[in-house]
Amino acid sequence: MGATDVLNMTISEAAAQVERRTLSPVELTDAMVHRIAAVNKALNAYITVCGEEARQVAQAAEKMIGAGYHLGPLHGIPVAIKDNIYTRGVRTTAGSKILADFVPAEDATVTARLKRAGAVIIGKTNLHEFAWGGTTDNPHYGTCRNPWNPERFPAGSSGGSGAAVAARTCLGALGTDTGGSIRLPSAVNGIVGIRPTIGRVSNHNVVPLAWTMDTVSPMTRTVEDCVLMFEAIAGYDLLDDHSAQVPVPDYRGELSRGVRGLRVGLIRDYSLAHVQPAVGNTIRAAIAALEALGIEVEEIAMPAIHGNISAQLTIESCEPSTYHREWLRERAADYGDDVRTLLELGEMYLATHYLQAQRYRSVLRKEFLEGFRRVDVFVTPTLPFTATPCGATEVVIENGQREDMLSAIMQFTGVPSLAGLPALSLPVGFDADGLPVGMQVIGRPFDEGTLFRVGHAYQGATNWHTRAPSV
């Protein structure tokens, strides 16, 4: 088998071969480590590469299989972890200078669960400093770049995980998502990522951004692979006070049920409004593809939705500033200028602004729960534009008007974050410059399974997810 064949394997394909002993975890891991060496200088997707440790773990995984022990579909599979998620004995910087030398004595629960499932941790991925931003333009570890065009941004904050998966340097990665930080890089890098229902996946030993909105989840090339990683990390965790005691279904078993008869909602004056023309056209085509698979589309009004940007900015300003209070006073110069500015601003809201934003979440959630009486999922673009040039702080969406990047980027992803709902981003096409477009599918609380069904059915009928960047 050639190196390119190995690199292009999905988790599902590699897992089947590892179990049959026709593919060695060591061969697989070595291929990924060599690939990282070849592309990371151009992409800056990794802050730390665990080459030697990964090889040792892969050798142990191979021995176990030889002795008849197989831990499941992640056994011997190389994955990457965003660098704000604790990894025992491996530094966890959160993309910051402040935590540059922090080596956790414990794993995050999600890290421990991946290890228990047999995954090989191949490295720690770059991110926007402390996950507080959407570009992964990191002043301490370098600007992360998009494999589809290294002059363009990979979005963020999990930009390193997005670029790493798209560039075939690992078979899957973990990201974190507060206001869109998994879904945004998934969209612009042409991969799959899911934000889970708050409480579905443990946040224990993950450096927080905004406690009431933070989540952790996988980023992969296919929905099926996303399910394989999600099943390994989802479920109640005693160590996380916000963890939910809700049973985790057999997602793999549900994938093949298809989507005929499912109802998809479009939010009036929102789902397809204020987007770049190429994004709008691509999403319309994706909806048509879903209709061809038997789904029904309905338009639903949701009048409260238009307060979402302010609510998200308020909560995402106040909560991080609370966490960072002491560092902002003692080590302000160690922050990048953009994050320092946001942290300073977060101290200047009134308590009533914060509480009104939290009340707004209740209103938004009620409107969604009402809408879910009529539809099974809602669909929007993941973001209203395709990847912008690295370093851009403004973006043009329509009519030549320049808009602030931070507000524009959270136009669609902030809504499920505020409402505590799960949301999947999957690749549904490309613009004229060859840059990926992502579609967001939003589901009922704890109904990640329906999102996986929709995404898997779409990928069964299309081939956007099989395209690879030329980097």
Place this chain on the structure above:
Amino acid sequence: MSPQGLVTGDSIDTLCALADLPLPVERRARLASMLSGLIAAANDLSGKMANAEYRTIVPITRFPER
């Protein structure tokens, strides 16, 4: 009042004093400009949330398991 004039350098000084946040003078103007827009939007949302139809709405900081 227009969002541009809502927060001034002096307002930033006052807010920093209240928050016990030391802030270099050269950062005031930029923060004032950004905060004006953010606070105007937050005030607008607060106004909407004061509508009678939302009087019984409570904040969500933890989501139910259903």
